[in-house]
Amino acid sequence: MDLQTAVDGEHRTSRILDGAQVVVLVVDRRDRVVEAFGRVRDLTGQSAAAIVDLPVAEILARCRGGPVSGGAEAGERDVEVRWIGGVDGETRMAVVAIDFTRHAEADAEARARLRQAELMFRQVPGATWTTDRNLRITQFIGQVESRLGVPHDRIVGMSVREFARRPSSEDPAVCAHLRALRGEPSSLRYVLRGRWYQVHVEPLHDEAGAIVGCVAAAMDVTGTREAERRAQTKEAELLAARQRTISLLEATIESTADGILVVDFDSKIVAYNRRFAALWRIPPELLSRGSDDELLAFAIAQVADPEDFLRDVRGLYRRPAAESLDVIRFRDGRIFERYSRPQDVDGRIVGRVWSFRDVTERERVLRHALLLSDASRMVATLDAEKALDGVAHLLVPSLGDGCTIDVFAESTVKRAVSVGVVHAIGAPAETAADVRAGVSSTERQADTVRVSVPMTALGRSLGAITLVSTSRTEYAPAEIEVLEEIGRRCAIVVENSRLYRAAQEQLRAREEFVAVASHEIRGPIASIRLAVQALRDGLAPAGKLVDVIDREERRLARLVDELLDLGQLSSGPLPLLLEAVDLADVVGAVATRLAGDLEKSGSALTVHGEGSIVGVWDRLRIEQVVGNLLVNAIKFGLGKPIDVRLGVSDGRAEIEVSDHGIGIPTRMQETIFDPFERAVPERHYGGLGLGLYIVHAIVGALGGTISVMSAPGEGSSFTVTLPLEEGR
Amino acid sequence: MSGDHTVLLVDDDPSFREMLALVLESRGFHTLLAGDGAEALEKLRAGPRPELMVVDLRMPRMNGIEFLHALHRDAAWRDIPAIVMTGDLGGTREALAAGARACLYKPFDPDELLSSIREHASPS
Numbered sequence: 001m002d003l004q005t006a007v008d009g010e011h012r013t014s015r016i017l018d019g020a021q022v023v024v025l026v027v028d029r030r031d032r033v034v035e036a037f038g039r040v041r042d043l044t045g046q047s048a049a050a051i052v053d054l055p056v057a058e059i060l061a062r063c064r065g066g067p068v069s070g071g072a073e074a075g076e077r078d079v080e081v082r083w084i085g086g087v088d089g090e091t092r093m094a095v096v097a098i099d100f101t102r103h104a105e106a107d108a109e110a111r112a113r114l115r116q117a118e119l120m121f122r123q124v125p126g127a128t129w130t131t132d133r134n135l136r137i138t139q140f141i142g143q144v145e146s147r148l149g150v151p152h153d154r155i156v157g158m159s160v161r162e163f164a165r166r167p168s169s170e171d172p173a174v175c176a177h178l179r180a181l182r183g184e185p186s187s188l189r190y191v192l193r194g195r196w197y198q199v200h201v202e203p204l205h206d207e208a209g210a211i212v213g214c215v216a217a218a219m220d221v222t223g224t225r226e227a228e229r230r231a232q233t234k235e236a237e238l239l240a241a242r243q244r245t246i247s248l249l250e251a252t253i254e255s256t257a258d259g260i261l262v263v264d265f266d267s268k269i270v271a272y273n274r275r276f277a278a279l280w281r282i283p284p285e286l287l288s289r290g291s292d293d294e295l296l297a298f299a300i301a302q303v304a305d306p307e308d309f310l311r312d313v314r315g316l317y318r319r320p321a322a323e324s325l326d327v328i329r330f331r332d333g334r335i336f337e338r339y340s341r342p343q344d345v346d347g348r349i350v351g352r353v354w355s356f357r358d359v360t361e362r363e364r365v366l367r368h369a370l371l372l373s374d375a376s377r378m379v380a381t382l383d384a385e386k387a388l389d390g391v392a393h394l395l396v397p398s399l400g401d402g403c404t405i406d407v408f409a410e411s412t413v414k415r416a417v418s419v420g421v422v423h424a425i426g427a428p429a430e431t432a433a434d435v436r437a438g439v440s441s442t443e444r445q446a447d448t449v450r451v452s453v454p455m456t457a458l459g460r461s462l463g464a465i466t467l468v469s470t471s472r473t474e475y476a477p478a479e480i481e482v483l484e485e486i487g488r489r490c491a492i493v494v495e496n497s498r499l500y501r502a503a504q505e506q507l508r509a510r511e512e513f514v515a516v517a518s519h520e521i522r523g524p525i526a527s528i529r530l531a532v533q534a535l536r537d538g539l540a541p542a543g544k545l546v547d548v549i550d551r552e553e554r555r556l557a558r559l560v561d562e563l564l565d566l567g568q569l570s571s572g573p574l575p576l577l578l579e580a581v582d583l584a585d586v587v588g589a590v591a592t593r594l595a596g597d598l599e600k601s602g603s604a605l606t607v608h609g610e611g612s613i614v615g616v617w618d619r620l621r622i623e624q625v626v627g628n629l630l631v632n633a634i635k636f637g638l639g640k641p642i643d644v645r646l647g648v649s650d651g652r653a654e655i656e657v658s659d660h661g662i663g664i665p666t667r668m669q670e671t672i673f674d675p676f677e678r679a680v681p682e683r684h685y686g687g688l689g690l691g692l693y694i695v696h697a698i699v700g701a702l703g704g705t706i707s708v709m710s711a712p713g714e715g716s717s718f719t720v721t722l723p724l725e726e727g728r
Numbered sequence: 729m730s731g732d733h734t735v736l737l738v739d740d741d742p743s744f745r746e747m748l749a750l751v752l753e754s755r756g757f758h759t760l761l762a763g764d765g766a767e768a769l770e771k772l773r774a775g776p777r778p779e780l781m782v783v784d785l786r787m788p789r790m791n792g793i794e795f796l797h798a799l800h801r802d803a804a805w806r807d808i809p810a811i812v813m814t815g816d817l818g819g820t821r822e823a824l825a826a827g828a829r830a831c832l833y834k835p836f837d838p839d840e841l842l843s844s845i846r847e848h849a850s851p852s
Binding site for chain 1 (some may be wrong): 741743744746747748750751754786814815816817818833835836837838847
């Protein structure tokens with residue numbers, strides 16, 4: 001090799017060495033450095049030249065001890081030394097290789113892992129630790145400061161006992177560690193600084209298996225526990241709500257007016273409320289025995305129709321899903337409404353719920369309302385007899401076994417209706433005095449009870465409704481009230497019927513009057529017409545025919561006067577032309593005027609009483625009074641004698657006109673002075689029938705009186721009195 | 729129709745009865761007179777039998793309708809035709825139902841009555 005080649009090779013080697021982590025030291029026999037190559041300064045801190053002649057051992061120590069250069073890590077270095085024998089036998093070479101790379105990488109990796117583990121443990125909500133046999137913490141990984149309030153670097157070496165909440169011998173965590181020392185692992189929940197931990201402690205064994213301490217792990221379960229507690233709270237709340245609901249239901253069931261009974265399909269009583277027991281009047285001792293059969297027997301004994309009751313119940317049990325609503329009638333008159341529906345649990349029918357309501361009062365009110373309504377419908381007529389009969393048939397049998405309705409007249413009682421069992425009701429005349437006075441009365445006899453209510457209208461008692469019952473012991477006040485109301489409505493129909501009859505009678509009388517007036521007026525006209533014809537035809541002597549015409553004309557004039565008087569009287573008081581009038585003169589004048597009629601009738605007239613009787617009256621009207629009375633006496637006197645008596649008594653003039661004719665029926669005597677009334681309406685006796693009405697009106701206008709005494713077949717006697725002085 | 733034909737006149741108004749008789753007799757009728765139904769029955773029983781009756785409806789004791797009913801009950805008089813008279817409109821239907829042949833309204837002309845009598849008198 002030439003020099004150049006040698007020099008080139010040395011440089012090449014030197015560059016290679018510089019690139020590696022290697023130092024080559026050439027050492028002489030004295031072990032001192034002769035030459036140095038490579039990264040000398042990195043290793044020794046000095047240049048290659050500076051270490052020449054320095055002992056190689058010192059340089060190697062430096063290599064191992066470091067720091068070699070600024071910034072390098074302190075501590076021993078992994079240095080590999082290889083000795084290579086010398087080329088010339090004088091020197092040898094120490095090749096020192098330092099594995100910087102491996103060392104630094106391993107170190108960095110370990111640190112990274114540690115940091116990661118620490119990070120991990122810091123984030124895991126818990127910790128793990130080991131202790132020695134004295135419970136001193138030898139290792140601790142996990143959250144310390146944030147949870148335990150102890151700095152990280154101080155935890156190792158502390159005793160577990162220092163964290164005890166109680167005297168350490170009682171603290172469950174300490175006890176768990178002590179048990180672990182005895183070889184028993186244990187778990188526990190532990191509260192520390194407001195957090196809950198699930199702690200697991202186990203013995204820590206060495207390689208030989210001896211217990212040298214404890215190893216433990218704790219996990220923060222505060223969150224879990226709160227969730228658990230929330231769940232528990234929720235459950236408790238649900239339970240409480242359910243209890244509230246149940247108590248509300250129970251209170252509702254107890255406070256309802258309905259009696260409720262729940263029965264299963266074996267007919268066993270499952271539940272009932274107190275109202276049920278009260279409604280069915282079940283004695284407490286019977287309830288406490290709890291015998292279903294006994295209870296049923298007790299209930300059935302009360303109902304009016306036990307077989308019907310049982311049949312309904314059995315029918316419903318054959319149809320478990322059916323609902324029903326019906327009415328139970330009791331022997332004592334009570335009425336229950338019975339509602340039944342299946343009891344189902346989640347859609348499955350397990351029994352039947354019965355609900356009972358006492359509707360006795362409601363039914364009574366309804367029945368009475370219906371009764372009143374029916375009665376009102378019946379009395380909506382003018383036919384009192386039919387209405388009263390309908391009402392009596394309504395009251396029997398709904399309120400009694402027998403009913404009579406009596407109608408009071410002026411002084412008599414007429415039994416209008418008699419329905420059902422009425423033997424216990426007295427005769428019409430026996431109607432109690434208080435009922436006549438408008439007050440209801442009840443009376444109990446051996447086996448009957450009787451009630452009489454008045455039929456009152458406009459404050460007058462018009463009749464009595466009497467009811468008798470053989471099955472009941474009394475009439476309730478409410479029933480009597482209903483009867484009294486029916487009585488009032490009946491009274492209205494009785495009164496209306498009377499008024500209607502009176503109105504009809506009046507109408508009929510008017511029609512009759514018009515017919516009579518027509519007949520009376522057409523009669524003379526017909527006669528006059530025939531007389532005129534006879535006169536024309538010369539059928540009879542003219543004088544005779546003219547007399548007929550004259551008589552008939554005067555008859556017509558009288559009729560017209562009467563009609564005018566009627567019009568006058570119905571429009572107001574009669575106008576009077578007062579003057580001194582002598583009664584004897586008037587009677588004489590009238591007797592003369594009627595002489596022809598008297599003669600025709602065959603009645604003889606006798607005037608009694610001498611001398612004049614003078615008063616202040618209306619002459620023509622007095623003539624009308626005397627004339628009408630005499631005309632009547634002639635018309636109805638059957639040709640028998642007629643007497644006129646004149647006199648004075650107590651300052652009043654008296655005129656009495658008597659005949660012995662057909663007389664006037666008693667029932668007609670009250671009404672003969674009314675217009676359109678005639679004692680013999682069915683028979684035509686001529687005239688308008690207004691005579692007595694006009695007489696009565698004139699006498700009244702003059703302040704006098706008129707009265708009649710009569711017996712049918714014996715004649716009539718009319719007496720007029722008139723005040724003598726003008727003092728009316 | 730004249731001569732011995734007899735008519736029974738029943739009316740409570742003597743003047744009218746008298747005038748009616750006067751007119752009928754002037755036409756050749758014999759007349760029998762009665763003041764009411766009862767009297768008319770007496771006249772019938774006493775005879776002679778009239779061929780026709782002229783009867784007022786409104787009369788005392790026995791009125792026209794009652795008289796017609798009474799006639800109807802007796803086979804001897806049932807066939808005698810009756811003409812009724814009235815001064816009002818009431819009773820005519822009843823009268824026709826009771827057997828009256830015709831009804832005349834007062835006042836009427838004598839010819840009116842005579843034609844009615846001719847129409848209803850039983851053939852002799």
